[in-house]
Amino acid sequence: MSRPFTAGDLRRWEAHAVPAWVYKGVLLAGWGFVFGYAITAPTSCTPVAPCLPDPWLSVAAAALLATPVLLWREPVLGCALGAGFGLTEVVSEADDGIRLAFGLHGLACALVALWLVEARRAQHRVVGSLSTPVRVPNATPARFTGRTVVAVLMLLVGLLALVKYLVDSSDLAEHTAAATRFGGRVTAVGEHDVTVQLASSRRTFDVLSTEGYAVGSEVPVLVDGEWAQLVAEPRDVTFPLTVMTISLGMAAFLRLRDLAGRRAWHRVFAGPSPAVEVLVRADMRGRAVLHTVDGRPFASMPVSLPFEDDRMLAVGDLSHGGWVVLSGPDQVLLPTRPLRPSHRELPRFDDPGEELLGVALEVPPLPYPVPPHRRDVVAGRWLFAAALFLTVGAMTLDGPVVLTALWTAGTCVLAGWVRGRPSAVFHHDHASVRSWLRTYRVPWSAVTSIRRDGERLVLELESGARFTLASSRRPVAELGALARRLHDLAPTREEDVTSRFGGALPVVLCFAVAAGAVLWLT
Known part of the structure; x- marks a missing residue:
């Protein structure tokens, strides 16, 4: 019998975090x-001292741009990238101030990374002193189809970015070799560009800084037909290398995460592993939230199967960033991501929501899309408008900010589609419930309870799984009555919940193609 994980044990465990x-x-x-x-x-x-593009700096810039995102989501990896980029700047940067700033930040990241690793080891030691070795029966391995698709897409984007860089750099080398050097006179200085009058034409060039240019000054220019560039600031075509590195890094990260999860499962299944008893509850997104046995939440992770709230054994590396297998009386839950801190209180067990017992007298024409709330429709339109504005704006920008604009635009597209579309469609024998990645076919015969959670309709299944619909412009009591009517009229046969790719995934893929085209053109 494994020892229950109590609030006192949690204080010892969190003291090292x-x-x-x-x-x-x-x-x-x-x-x-x-x-x-x-x-x-x-x-x-x-x-005399031109600002030459540095391909290796563009590759390293991927670590710089990824650092803030990973500090929030994957702190150990984020600290490692921050430390690595800081070291790169200390070795290669000519400006003393920039070298010192990135060096100090990189040193801080390295120290915090060591702290995080040691904290995880200390938490593991605390659990080891409390746990009892148990053997977990083998379970069906979880599949990471969505991650694999995203990794393949990132790999394709990275390869396309590399091809673009090779094409652009080859074209630039050809023009530079064939160009003739001429003197030009600066006729106008803008905020980020200068206009130069040549013998036969007037050209405008984007520059890093306009401080070194004055109207009337002479500047050397390389000219090859319609092509021209300033000698002091050659054209920078290395930005696709940043896109390539980020894309390939994301693909490698997703693949390595899957391998790490599988290795963690195999370690648990191979023999006795340390385990403590915890209370496990599902949040609104179906993630497993781990509590002490007296009800204090402390960590969460997504798992491979739906489950009922119950006491389970947490087996494996119970630490922040560790992989934990949950073993219950009737099932084994495999983690699909490492454990993360979570202290948000969930609704109480004794307040499952009001049971909706009303039955609609009439059924509207089927299939019936559950209409989204008006505020969600309006928010979705504004999000789509913001995505369009950012995508068009990205075509006029240059440098790493293009990637930031497209990432934000993609987030707006995803959020706008999810908020503005029906969260479910009622059919005569099932309900199609949509998430951003998949569409679930929920047979009415498998539904055991129809409840309300505020203004949301909740369908509970005998397996313990819950499907929560988004708020609708139709009152939740009416939706519950309609769902109850369809449930009563549905044929009574044994059916399981199935799912397929759908939801916003096609929209995300279409936007990824559009974003790739923008990156290619810019």
């Missing part, structure tokens, strides 16, 4: 300060 404000607050704010200082530092480009 790194406070979230260290990496989500201090390091993130430090990154913002250092990044802002670096992009606003004065730059001087001259024909």
